[in-house]
Amino acid sequence: xxxxxxLPYVTVMAVVTYLIRMLPLTAFRKPxxxxxxxxxxxxxxxxxxxxxxxxxxxxxxGDLRTAAAGVVVAVFLSWRGKSLLTVAVAACxxxxxxxxxxxxx
Amino acid sequence: MKAEFRKGIRHGIPIALGYLSVSFAFxxxxxxxxxxxxxxxxxxxxxxxxxxxxxxxxxxxGGASLYETALTxxxxxxxxxxxxxxxxxxxxxxMGTLQRLIFSFADTDEIFAVASSQxxxxxxxxxxxxxxxxxxxWTIGTLLGGVAGTLLPPFVRAALGIAIYGMFLAIILPxxxxxxxxxxxxxxxxxxxxxxxxxxxxxxxxxxxxxxxxAVTAAxxxxxxxxxxxxxxx
Numbered sequence: 001x002x003x004x005x006x007l008p009y010v011t012v013m014a015v016v017t018y019l020i021r022m023l024p025l026t027a028f029r030k031p032x033x034x035x036x037x038x039x040x041x042x043x044x045x046x047x048x049x050x051x052x053x054x055x056x057x058x059x060x061x062g063d064l065r066t067a068a069a070g071v072v073v074a075v076f077l078s079w080r081g082k083s084l085l086t087v088a089v090a091a092c093x094x095x096x097x098x099x100x101x102x103x104x105x
Numbered sequence: 106m107k108a109e110f111r112k113g114i115r116h117g118i119p120i121a122l123g124y125l126s127v128s129f130a131f132x133x134x135x136x137x138x139x140x141x142x143x144x145x146x147x148x149x150x151x152x153x154x155x156x157x158x159x160x161x162x163x164x165x166x167g168g169a170s171l172y173e174t175a176l177t178x179x180x181x182x183x184x185x186x187x188x189x190x191x192x193x194x195x196x197x198x199x200m201g202t203l204q205r206l207i208f209s210f211a212d213t214d215e216i217f218a219v220a221s222s223q224x225x226x227x228x229x230x231x232x233x234x235x236x237x238x239x240x241x242x243w244t245i246g247t248l249l250g251g252v253a254g255t256l257l258p259p260f261v262r263a264a265l266g267i268a269i270y271g272m273f274l275a276i277i278l279p280x281x282x283x284x285x286x287x288x289x290x291x292x293x294x295x296x297x298x299x300x301x302x303x304x305x306x307x308x309x310x311x312x313x314x315x316x317x318x319x320a321v322t323a324a325x326x327x328x329x330x331x332x333x334x335x336x337x338x339x
Contacts, residue, residue: 001140001165009165009174010144013158014151016178017185022209024189026202032190039328043290044320045184045214046280047327049273050294051319052156052181055302057270061263070267071274078271078278084215085123091271095264 061095069098106230113234120215121242123272127155128243130268132250133257134159138166142251149247153213153240157181159269163312177313180320188217197226204229211236214276286331294323 032038061067073094077087128149135145140162152158157178164174189212193205200208208229216235220227254262281288297319301307310318 001144003144005168006140006144006165008171009161010148010151012171012174013148013161013178016175017152017154017157017182018210020179020182021185021189021212022206024186025193025196025205025209025212028190035332036328039331039333040324041183041187042333043286043324043327044180046277046287046291047294047320047323048181048184048316049156049277050291050323051298051316052160053270053273053277054295055299057267057274060266060270062266063263066263067267070264070271074267074271074274075278078274079282081279081282082275083123084272084275085119085126087275088123088126088268088271091267091274092264095267096260099260099263 063099063102065102066095066098070095109228109230110234113231113236114238115234116219117216117235117238117242120213120219120239123215124239124242125246125249127269127272128246129250129254130265131155131158132247132252133254133262133265134250135162135247136251136254137262138162140165140251142248145251146244146248150240150244153211153243154182154185155269155272160313160316167311169311169313173311173313176317180317184214185212185217188212188214192217192220195221195223195227196232197228199228199230200232204232208232208236211240213239215239286327286333289330290323290327293326294319297322 032041057071058064058067061070070091074087074091077090082090131149132142132145135148136142140148148158148161152161160177160181161174163169164177189209192212196205216239220232220235223231254265257265277287277291281291298315301310301315301319
């Protein structure tokens with residue numbers, strides 16, 4: 001990607017992300033009063049990650065079947081409360097194993 | 106002071122290790138999508154946010170407007186605002202405005218979680234240590250993924266592609282299991298996202314706006330159906 005096209009994107013992303021992190025720690029130090037706003041902010045991370053994960057995860061390995069294997073393992077381990085690293089590594093291993101099996105059959 | 110800094114560094118090591126693997130996958134994907142390794146590293150070094158960076162890639166390579174890019178980052182990273190409000194109450198007097206301006210840069214989900222779980226107040230020496238190791242982990246992982254990712258055999262690259270989604274699932278599923286409101290919000294966001302992918306017409310909406318529409322609608326529905334109590338909001 002050309003630097004001319006790239007630089008505006010990376011600048012906008014970095015500045016927006018920084019401002020969201022910085023303003024509440026420096027400027028607005030008062031708690032949010034509105035119950036709706038509080039609730040909305042509580043739920044937004046889960047909504048974002050849910051929307052980003054499905055259905056994209058199914059295309060993350062280039063093969064629906066291996067991705068499905070990874071999703072099943074990741075969902076199972078996450079549901080059991082395993083750590084981020086454990087789940088991420090196990091999902092990769094499941095995909096690798098599924099690829100191995102597909103190559104054999 | 107020095108002991109506090111070292112403690113921060115030490116507490117950052119597990120975070121850095123986790124970041125290393127995920128940012129490796131990010132670097133690999135960025136280069137695969139047509140960025141140079143230096144561009145990938147620059148994104149990681151300046152943004153330090155997994156979900157925002159992942160969502161940023163298709164926007165960049167697809168030539169999305171800067172307006173869409175900014176709005177997508179705002180939606181995805183809105184959670185940091187809430188974390189900042191909560192963490193602000195935990196900082197001691199050594200965290201003046203300048204120190205807050207510096208620390209804000211690295212207030213990620215994981216650094217926030219570790220800092221919040223410390224007993225009592227936290228100060229600048231500890232926090233500077235705590236932001237340093239994860240930043241290096243995230244940046245170096247991206248460098249390694251960007252440079253070496255393409256050298257890996259295809260089956261390894263395919264397997265690594267799922268790493269970041271595994272991390273996302275590990276973040277959302279434990280609270281979804283425990284709390285019905287979270288479960289409802291996640292199910293709604295996932296359902297909408299699937300519709301936006303497969304339903305003709307809807308699937309013409311670009312990736313950034315899809316995330317914005319799904320996340321804002323699902324979170325607003327959750328806020329209307331299940332308003333949180335004062336203490337629950339972190």
